Amino acid sequence: MQRPDRFSACPMVLVACLSFFLLFGCSNDKAAMPQQRPMRAVSTVTMKTQAVTLSTELSGRTSAFRVAEIRPRVNGLIEKRLFTEGSNVKEGQVLYQIDPAPFQAELDNAQAALAEAKAKLPTTRLRAERYKSLVSHSALSQQDYDDAASKLDQVRASITSLEARVQTARINLGYTKVTAPISGRIGKSSVTDGAIVTAYQATALATIQQLDPIYVDVPQSTAEMLRMKALFKEGVVNPKEKDHKKVRLILEDGTPYPLDGTLQFSDVTVDPTTGSVILRLIFPNPKGEILPGMFVRAVITEGVNPQAILVPQQGVSRNPKGQPYALIVDKENKVELRMLTLDRAIGGDWLVAKGLAPGDRVIVEGAQMLRPGTVVNATALDQKPKGDSPAAKAAAKPAKKDAGGK
Structure with a gap:
């Protein structure tokens, strides 16, 4: 008896398999066809001018406001400091007392010399006047009169010099009281009682501000x-x-x-x-x-x-070069990229110098992965449901499960 060929049934099997794959493959391709994506929802802010x-x-x-460094004007010994460090002082207030005894003695000496010179003046003046009358009558030589007149001038000059000396001694005596030239707060003192100071020294005694x-x-x-x-x-x-x-x-x-x-x-x-x-x-x-x-x-x-344009900072991004830009929604609801020139930050906004105009709708939410030319569903930011509104609560409420837990 002839052996059956084991490959005789192969054509029938191949036909059946091919029909199976064509049938179910077509149905899977139809199921895998991509559906049309919904438009992206974005939130926008409409630009408007305002006074800023x-x-x-x-x-x-x-x-x-004013600074005065206190320095002595005469040489001497500090007898006493008359202020509290760090306190407020008034203009003219005595701050230090320098030993006045040597200056008082100098003033007394100058006043005595002035008094002596003034005592000589009447006698010298009368002698010069008498000699003048005698010269006019040829009873005295001209030389004697010239000597008497010169002596009178010397006495007068001596009186003037001694008056200046008395004034200098009086000024120096006054300088023994170191006073505040301005009102203000005085700092620490660089000297204590008993210190020797020199006139107009480099180191200030104290500073008033x-x-x-x-x-x-x-x-x-x-x-x-x-x-x-x-x-x-x-x-x-x-x-x-x-x-x-x-x-x-x-x-x-x-x-x-x-x-x-x-x-x-x-x-x-x-x-x-x-x-x-x-x-x-x-x-x-x-x-x-x-x-x-x-x-x-x-x-x-x-x-x-008066015509400032402010854009929220979350509506401004930067490219790899660090240049600022914003995405806006045009009249056809398409995304458009605008390069910006920013002036400064004012609160949570940017002050725009160039790049935006009144009426532009700037995307402030939902701008991630958006490209220019994309059609979007734009909603004004101030029209979004509030957190405590019924619409917001309904959106935030989780969906109920069916009996099967699905």
Whole structure:
């Protein structure tokens, strides 16, 4: 009997397998076809112009309104110090007493010599007048009269010299009382009772600083100064007469100083090492809270930009080069990229100098992975459901499960 060929059934099997794969393969391809993605939902903020007061924050240090270094004007011995270190002193108050005895003796001596010279004056004057009459009658030689007249002039000159000597001695005696030239707070004393001092010595006895008002010196770059002048000239920023020179102060610990100051003047010389000029501000300091040498920050009011455009900071991104840009939604609800020129940060917004116009819708939420030209579903940020609204609660409420736990 003939053996059956084991490969005779192969064509039938191959046909069946091919039909199976074609049937189920087509159905799987239909199921795997990608469905159309829904439009991305984004939140936007519509740009509009508004009046914004511009200010600049500069760092600087405080300095005393007036400073006086106390030095003796005569040589002598300090008898007593008449003030408390660190206290407030008044103008004219005696601070040190130098031993006055030698100066009193010098004054007495000068006054005695002056009195002696004045006592000689009447006799010398009468002699000169008598000799003059005798010369006119040829009863006395001319030489004798000339000698008497010269003697009278010498006495008068001696009196003038001695009067100046008396005045000098009186001034030096007054200098033994070292007084305060200004009112203010006095620091530590460099000498004690019994110290020997010399006139106009290099080391000051003490230093007085007037702290009310007080200066604040802050540097401003010339580039910033020129930029502000250009804005004023173009009319972009209008200085306000009342507030243009108004200045606020922030202390070292970050607390604002309660009293406002004013911009006094701007220096006319540029520091070549820093490229900046010094702005001098003046602040009232009635309680002495601000001390010289403190590091502070001054907030200077520049003016008002009546057509400012502010964009939220979350709506601004930067490219790999660090250049700022924003994504906006155009009239066709397509994403468009705009390069921006930013001026400064004001609170949580950026002040835009160039790149945006009133009416532009800037994407502030949902901008991740968006590309220019993408069609989006834009919703104004202020129209989104609030956190406590029914719509928001319904969106946040989890879906109920069926009986099977699905």
